[in-house]
Amino acid sequence: MLEPAKAYxxxxxxxxxxxxxxxxxxxxADEIGRVPAYQGLDLTTEQRARADALLTDNVVISLHDHPSVFPKHLERDLHGYIRGGRETTGFAGLARSGMTAVFDNVMDGTCCISSPGGWKWQDVLHDxxxxxxxxxHQDYLIKVERLADIQKAHEQGxxxxxxxxxxxxxxxxEVDRLDILYGFGVxxxxxxxxxANGLGSGLKERHDGGLTYFGEKAVARMNKLGLAIDVSHSGDRxxxxxxxxxxxxxxxTHCGSREVWNxxxxxPDALIKAMTERGGVIGLEAAPHTTLSKAHPKxxxxSVMDHFTHLVDVVGLEHVAFGPDTLFGDHVGLHDAFSSNLSIGQAHGQVDYEKQEYVDGLENPAECFYxxxxWLVQHGYSDDEIRAVVSGNILRVLEEVWV
Structure with a gap:
């Protein structure tokens, strides 16, 4: 990974x-060095210098991450940490990530994961x-509310x-609650x-009822407000x-191709195509045991780049980005602790996979884009192509969505 940003x-x-x-x-948990550094890349000195320059000289955006630091002793401390609603941001790790901006998907720690039937309004606002x-209380991270804030972050390091x-x-x-969330900065x-919820069905449901009438109303309000919409965890219909x-x-924001890993x-590729035909972008997921492939089942x-190359062929490079969905700490242990509420069994279905301790090369936000x-440099992608998938494609959508 990179040296810490000078502004941190x-x-x-x-x-x-x-x-x-x-x-x-x-x-x-340790933000840096919790697991061994990735050994799967063999870059020449020239390639490493080029990769580092691409990271430091250009805008780099993660479309989905959880850059929080979790307790080292999950079994003992997780419930108390989550219920406290005071997530710790991994500032030291983020400062070495090379990212210009990260979509931080707040864990809603006091509600959605720690208890079934969560997502309580007051708890989300609390978090x-x-x-x-x-x-x-700090000067390194900038709260992004418009495109100019991303550019400001880049210019100021x-x-x-x-x-x-x-x-x-x-x-x-209550559709007006979307306005309140927007006012908070979401x-x-x-x-x-x-x-399933009042808007539509989630991917674990036996029967996908589709977008409800209220869901249609909510989508219309999201469009008017300038809220970018994600369907990563929604059912296909x-x-x-x-x-x-x-x-x-x-x-x-964070998934992959069902044709690569069922x-x-x-x-499914047909759904991804439908989204991209209307200008959308898919961010590739790297949370443990998600974007596997037959060629790389560990x-x-x-594994993740198998999804990347497949989707570049299917929908074009201009519609692909990265939403690694990583955090600082034992992500596999976190999934184990939350398995019933996260619906992991229903999400994976009957596909067998070998459980691992961490995702090699994409373990936390500090190392992902490095x-x-x-990998993109090693595999011959041009600077323009790399800029597109690490930020350009996302920015193109945001220019249209963020009003």
Whole structure:
């Protein structure tokens, strides 16, 4: 990974407070060096220099990540950490990532994952407000609300953070809550997170009822507000309905091709094509045991890039980006702890895979784009092609969506 950004001054989350007095303190996972560095790339000195220059000289955007630091001892501390609603941002890791901006999908720690039937409105606002308070006490991360903020971050050697939510479940049947979320700074939102809600069906449901009438109303409001829409965790019919209902291009921020790996968590190529025909972009996923492939069934950078090369052939390079969906800490252990609420069994279906401790080469936000760009350089992609998939394609959609 890269050296720390010069604009980063060493700030640590909530350091303006006293741990143990103002909030419960937990021993957190290492942001850097938690697992061995990836050894799968063999770049020449010239190739490494080119890859590093592409990272430092250009805008680089993650379409989906969770750049929070989780407890080192998950079994003991996770529930208390999540219920506290005070997520720790991985500033030190992000400062070495090479990213210009990251779509930070707030974990909604006090509700959606720690208890079934979560996504409570008041808890989501609590989590968003807490994160924004932390950001307001430092100068490295910039809260992104418009395209100019991403450009500002790039020009100043800083990093932009785009607040996002994986589902709109918490708005219940009140469409005006989308306006409130927008006012808080949310700029991207999913329709449903695996389970059905008032807008439509999630990917785990036996029967996909499609976008509801209220869901159509919500999509129309998202378009008017300038909220980018994501269908990564929505069912296939619901996703298609959203594609048709939206007057603006939409995202699949973090998934892959079902033709490469046949699970519900991936999207069928026909659906991906329908999205891209209306200008949308897919961000490639790298959360553990998702974007596997027959050629690389042990999840690694190579597995994810099998989805990349396939989708470049299917929909064109101009519609592909990266949404790694990584975090700082034991992501596999986190999935184990949340397995019932995350619907992992339903998402994977009957496909067998070999469980791993981490995704080799795409383990956390600090290393993802360092290795992705290195892979693209090694495999002969041009500078313009690399710029397109690490930011240009995303920016093209945002220029149309963010009003």
């Amino acid at each position: 001054d060493g700030y640590v989350s909530y350091s303006y407070l006293e741990p143990g007095t103002d909030y419960a303190a937990f021993e957190l 968003l407000g807490m994160r924004m308070s932390d950001l307001a 800083r990093m932009g953070l785009v607040f996002a939510l994986e589902a709109a479940t918490m708005i219940e049947n 700029r991207q939102i999913g329709i449903a997170y695996s389970e 619901t996703s298609m309905d959203v594609i048709k209902a939206s007057t603006k291009p939409i995202f699949m 699970t519900n968590r991936m999207k 999840h690694s950078l190579e 290795n992705i760009v290195g």
